Amino acid sequence: MTQDRLITVGVPVYNAMPWLPESLDSILSQTFHDFDLLVIVDGATDDSLDYLESIDDSRLRILTQENSGVAQTLNRMLHEARTPWLVRHDADDVSYPLRLARIAEAIEQHPDAGMFYSFADYYPVHASAGRFRCSRGPAASLRSMAERGYVPSICHPSAALHIEKTLRIGGYRLDLPAEDADLWWRMALAWDIHCIPEPLVGFRHNGASVSTRRFHMQETAGLYVQYLLLSHLWNLVPQSFCIVEKELEKLADPAQRSAKYLLRSMNLRLSERQPLRAAAAFLKALAASPSYVAGRVRDEIFPGTIVNGISPELFLQRKDILWAD
Numbered sequence: 001m002t003q004d005r006l007i008t009v010g011v012p013v014y015n016a017m018p019w020l021p022e023s024l025d026s027i028l029s030q031t032f033h034d035f036d037l038l039v040i041v042d043g044a045t046d047d048s049l050d051y052l053e054s055i056d057d058s059r060l061r062i063l064t065q066e067n068s069g070v071a072q073t074l075n076r077m078l079h080e081a082r083t084p085w086l087v088r089h090d091a092d093d094v095s096y097p098l099r100l101a102r103i104a105e106a107i108e109q110h111p112d113a114g115m116f117y118s119f120a121d122y123y124p125v126h127a128s129a130g131r132f133r134c135s136r137g138p139a140a141s142l143r144s145m146a147e148r149g150y151v152p153s154i155c156h157p158s159a160a161l162h163i164e165k166t167l168r169i170g171g172y173r174l175d176l177p178a179e180d181a182d183l184w185w186r187m188a189l190a191w192d193i194h195c196i197p198e199p200l201v202g203f204r205h206n207g208a209s210v211s212t213r214r215f216h217m218q219e220t221a222g223l224y225v226q227y228l229l230l231s232h233l234w235n236l237v238p239q240s241f242c243i244v245e246k247e248l249e250k251l252a253d254p255a256q257r258s259a260k261y262l263l264r265s266m267n268l269r270l271s272e273r274q275p276l277r278a279a280a281a282f283l284k285a286l287a288a289s290p291s292y293v294a295g296r297v298r299d300e301i302f303p304g305t306i307v308n309g310i311s312p313e314l315f316l317q318r319k320d321i322l323w324a325d
Contacts, residue, residue, distance in 0.1 A: 006107065007100060007160070008036040008081040009089050012073040015046045016091035019204065023091050026202075028057060032100035035059060036083055040076060043067025048091075071172040071179040078163050078171055086166075090157040094123055094202035102196050103160045113139070114165040114191025120155035123202030127270045132203050133299055134158075135306050139192035145305075146188040149230050149312035151222070154193075156180040158201040165191050176241060177214050178221035181308060185229045205268045215261050223248040226309040227322065236323045247321050251314050259289035263296065 009027050013020065027037060037057070041049050041064045052062050063080065065073070077086060087103060089095055099118070106116045122128035132155040135142060142152050159180075169186045172179045187193055224241050227248065231238035262285035269278035286293045299306060315322060
């Protein structure tokens with residue numbers, strides 16, 4: 001481990017230009033200075049590596065690899081980091097100046113925790129609507145959430161992971177666009193997760209992100225994560241994603257899924273300074289599912305218990321298919 005250092009900021013990079021300079025500057029200009037910065041270039045084909053090599057900062061360590069995907073890259077980070085804690089940061093997002101200071105304070109207050117996370121704004125703030133829908137409450141409420149069969153809602157690049165404890169529960173294990181949610185429920189059941197109740201991250205919507213390009217797959221993968229959680233709770237043997245994918249899609253509410261996609265499109269258009277197209281996307285979302293849009297507005301104004309997942313009873317109704325012998 002790096003002598004006396006507590007935190008490694010880990011940044012996976014794949015074709016991250018033109019956002020990478022602003023993203024890394026937000027890390028290098030933190031009020032808390034004593035950290036390692038580990039960047040893994042995951043087979044990028046743009047100018048990301050050239051930019052990284054132009055940075056003169058002793059805290060920065062750059063590793064390169066053939067394109068391996070998010071989960072494998074993050075697992076490599078967990079093994080390559082030389083400090084007890086890994087702070088997640090994506091190459092198109094922004095960490096606010098006090099982020100690392102707040103995390104260091106939280107670690108001092110809760111040294112036995114497995115993970116911390118914070119609230120997150122959609123970014124740029126002046127050209128976005130709302131915040132990332134984060135679960136709230138003490139560690140016990142997040143554990144109770146998982147025990148009831150629901151997955152905590154946490155913005156991935158706001159997370160700080162205790163490396164040893166994360167590896168002990170298997171690290172990132174899904175090659176699906178829900179590798180983070182699969183880690184959240186396992187962490188919630190094994191160790192305390194503490195929320196830092198202030199926005200410390202700007203989460204950027206962009207058309208090239210995985211969550212935009214693979215939205216439909218991500219939504220179905222989220223249901224698969226809940227299926228894995230329920231399998232654990234009910235002592236059932238889960239089947240592979242490819243076997244249950246079509247059945248899981250039947251559990252989704254197509255109107256809500258459409259509205260969610262359109263609200264994401266609205267924020268993307270706002271970030272691109274296309275207000276008319278953003279307004280059109282909002283109106284289409286409202287037409288697709290008024291109840292879903294109303295719920296999102298309610299969560300912005302009066303955030304209550306926010307979870308990911310659907311009623312576990314819906315899985316039980318298809319138990320013979322989802323957990324076939």
